[in-house]
Amino acid sequence: MTIVNNPGNWDAIYPPLEHAEWHGCTPTDLVFPFFIFIMGTAIPFAMPVKQLDFAVFNKIVVRSLRIFCLGLFLNYFSKIQLFGLEGISLLAFQLIITFGVAYALLGNFSLKIKTWLVFGIFAILLFLAYSPLEEYQDVRLPGVLQRIGIIYFITSLLYLKSNLRTQLLVAASILLGYWILMAFVPVPGFGAANFEKNTNLAAWLDNLVLNGHLWSTSKTWDPEGILSTLPAIATGIFGMLIGQVLNLGISKMDIIRRTTIIGVTLVVTGLLWSIIFPINKALWTSSYVLYTAGLATLCLTLLYYIIDIANYKKWTPLFLFWGVNPMIVFFFSGIIPRVMTAINVQNPEIPDEQIDLKSFLYEFYIVPVFNNPLNASLVFPLIYAVLWSLLLWWFYTKKIIFKV
Template identity: 55%
Template sequence: MKSRLISLDVLRGLTIILMTIVNNPGDWGHVYSPLLHAEWHGCTPTDLVFPTFLFIVGVSVVLATSNKSLNINAIQKILTRTLRIFCLGLFLSFFSKIQAFGLEGLPLLGVRLIITAIIVALLFRDYDRRLQFYSAVSIFTIMMLLAFGGFAHYENVRIPGVLQRIAIVYLIVSLLYLKTNWKTQAVFGLIVLLVYWALMTLIPIPGIGGPNFEKGTNLAAWLDNYLLPGHLWATSKTWDPEGILSTLPAISTGIAGLLVGTLLTNHLSKDKKALYLLIGSVFAVVLGLLWNIVFPINKSLWTSSYVLYAAGIASACLVVLYYIIDVLGISGWTKFFVIFGVNPMVVFFFSGIIPRVLSSILIDNPGGPDHDPITLQTYFYQFILSPLFSNPVNASLAYALTYLTLWYVILYILYRKKLVFRV
């Protein structure tokens, strides 16, 4: 295995920290604008979180590959990890829909948590590789049968998702890295961006009209609704920000990581690596901004301009960290971020489970009519944390930071015990 880059762990940690903050405000109606996604076109710091992680996936594939050969063992390992990540994301969609024996309230929550424990044991534990593969296939098959088998409770379960997209990108970039050189990868990534641009700008949308980039009426939205009706993002119902067609350019985000990882592992001096990486970062950002003129930067559509712009910024952040940590050797400040960066899948999965658990626990509302029940999460925010702040936006941010602190405690314990969980 190639040497570990502390700067990459720090970037991963920063990404996880920002993800945790932006996904968990106390009140979605009161959030600082940089911590919200762009309304449609455009890009905020929040819109950079997901592509940065996909970029890191590409870099990590290079750093984690000691033998660059595509054989049956390598393929099985990649497929197993792909299925495990995909299943973890898919289970987050299933968690709140699980029903058992007519149970409600805390007993039903107990059943859901038991099933979660089984899923975690099967998908996070390190055991016989062949059994890992078969267990992942079995879990995936069961969830697909539940989603598409006519079961009422699961007929609207969401199929796309963040972890699902990470899994698909990991699969493609891993196979590409083992089978091709960096030049082929770069050409392939560029072709994907051009093909996606052509599809979105040239193909009319059946039943709607000409090609466009608007919500719900573009080609990506039409394809999502055509192939996965009823199984899309609950907020929109007819399209998905992690949908089918928009996953295509997301692969190029991972390829950008492959190219950077390849540069960082060659035999150039560290100074030259940093310089070339900086030049490439600036070039990608500028090209993304230029493409934005005709193909707007848009996270939900994962436009080609967005791929270049976001990958360029992710690369620029990495080169700054690389120069400070790996070139200048100034690393005493990194531990906090490394703690968040070494167990990313734990945070991805359980930061989805914890809010669902808190939202399943109902208690009496001290301030509501007839004491209508509210969730434990709402109670903590409204009656314990929010009264401490005069500004509701600061109160909302304080909740996110409180949740981040909880995660720091959990991850610090894992770090001290040298427990690293990989899927």
């Protein structure tokens, strides 16, 4: 997603690096559910003792809110104001606030301090969203990290308080219940149930509850909205189920056989269900959950065979650099492009005109090297990813890990 979210030119993108327009699934549409799936897979490894007391519950709540607040703050960054500051002065103030929030949410504090910090930041952000201050009237409340935080909270508690059978029953109930709601419940003000962009039940609920605080591109619905978060929880549960299969204590080849059967079954079931409930990321349809969870299971099975059975690991360090510090990358990858577009420099071709830094670097250092605009647009985020790789490698060698 670091590459997907930072093209040099939004009008020149290779199709696999774009989301499906509505129904359907591209490689880009696999990234978010794969992340949620592997987060669920990690839960049984992170919580080997299934004990839920106040201390454990508090840790889960704090971690969930830290993730939620990181995502919520991203939506505030460009709206931060102070006494009419403009230009570089305002940008400097925004960055000071950003580093302060990042340190508060990612810093290595005691649990007691983390709890006070996270609840304080959460309360301030929600207060601003519903305050009379005009600049925050339309701040978006849902988001990728917000959804991840909610799913982590629910799946962690479910894991600690239930067995495999109950978890599978919950996932199935969510998917069937969501399908019934979306396919059969009439949409107030629009009529019959449907799966169209602006007139489906999920869009109606988003607009009713979060009116004015939705994704700016759609305005009337949100791809990380309220109702569609329910089936996303099922994605996390499927990952959690696979994590428990990996911990069964059986032979590695038996694990391979089981996860392969599960993965194929999920993919086939998802494709069959898509006939009446189309695969759709924005709606996070039940067929999309099964299809992507199945593909994630098969990918994990392949990696498990290559790394744990064939013992072929020489290619993994790059992914380790990224894998141990994903949150810092995602958070600041939401900040850096906004900073670059906020900094203006002189246009070399038009002396009296200013151009933002990102456009300047792209137009005058990338585009001239490539005849194909698609290649030029792709090279820009690849360079960005390389720079991140170097920084993450340095973090890794210094054992610097930004934990949530």
